Amino acid sequence: MRILSSEVREHIGEAVHVEGWLHKKRLLGGLTFINVRDRRGLTQVVLQDKDEVEKLRGLQIGTVLAVEGTVKEEPRAPGGAELHDAKITVLVPVTDEPPIEIDKPLSHKPENLDTLFDNRVIGLRNLQEQTIFKVQAKVLEAAREYFIQNGFTEMNTPKLLAGATEGGAEVFKLDYFGKEATLAQSAQFYKQMMVGVFERVFETNPTYRAEPSATTRHMTEYITIDAEMGFIEFDDLLTFTSGLINHVADRVWEAYGDELKKWNVEKPVLTPNFPRLTMAEVHALYAKANKDDYSAEDDLRPDEERWICEYAKKELGSEAVFVTDWPASSMKFYHRKKADNPELADRSDLLFRGVEIATAPMREHRYEVLVQQLKDLAHGDPEHPGFKPYLSAFKYGLPPHGGFGMGLERLTEKLLNLGNVKEATLFPRDINRLGP
């Protein structure tokens, strides 16, 4: 029966059977070490029989092997145990050299992203690359756990839509049996409508933006962790979001802390409830410490976002920070103006390690006000089939509510201190790439 690399240590003195991929060969003359990779990691196998070593001649990293051997406790071996007197069976021989190196020395510079993505299937066999996606899976698992603990219902809303009504980003258009359809740019309307059913909902699904953006933080397809909750106020929303990120970071480091230490990834420093700064405060702090002053602008410059995160880490003890009090002039029609200052919106952006990872606003839940904002801000027709069902949810009763859309890949990227959101995407899609 096959055992996994992580179980080898429990079988000291026993004959065991492992299967996996040839990950590394080290020939030391009379002694050969090989590493066999399986889903849990590596098993070290010691070969002294020349005939066994000879079976691997001409075979490349990636060859699929079965190994029978006796587990020996050995402090010099990684993990404290290794296989001796091993008999190797080649299950799938690989004779072609892999297009990119799998087990690279630390001195090896990373591939250009284009090369990396062209050879994604092979490159992911690198342990460090794998860790990115094990972490991402854990992020999703931990987020789901947190939502469910807090009374959310998971849902899945359509990504094929009749037309673009939300406004803002460019949308992809496609032929739908002779009619024009679009790909969803967010779950915005659906999650608000579902507040009227479940109070608290979330989903983790792809979303599509036809923006011709070529930056380290944009893709045309990405996963959004979308949540919406009713019967809350702005403060509740920010507290909840802080709790989510903390929970995710805790779970990820519980599961992969040792591994991440090897790659020199530090657990983020976070306060239980993230610090909050108004946009005006960010502009002012930035202007005071830097040459440029962007106080006149109704948005943050990317450089301000990076700088304020450094500031928050040093001065406020948190690598995540909320920026609040956004100008109402640039808000979406479904956002809510502040009750005590209609010039500002009840909106926040969550900045983490220099990048915006989420937008968390309160929504306008009063039917009459919303219809007016739709007309004024979006020049939309309330009778349009794209708006009518949405508005009916309000007409027939929606409580005060708010929520957020959080980029899964951006969150993963920043948790791991990667340089590009695409590195945190298995098969990234951007303006230039549609495969593999």
Place this chain on the structure above:
RNA sequence: GGGCUCGUAGUGAAGAGGCCUAUCACGCCUCCCUGUCACGGAGGAGAUCGCCGGUUCGAAUCCGGUCGGGCCCGCCA
């Protein structure tokens, strides 16, 4: 969409008119090595320098075009 940059063995880089018959590191092949740790040592194979055209006695190197990347900005998650 705007700006700035870069295309050289399988991978990552150096070379910036003749020292190039193109250099280095990793990988690959052969050999040596009994405790490696993303081992070490010796030797070897592998590149019509993205493509097309031009300038020149001579182009990886200069110019024009073309194709493909990267980064920044705008916009956003």
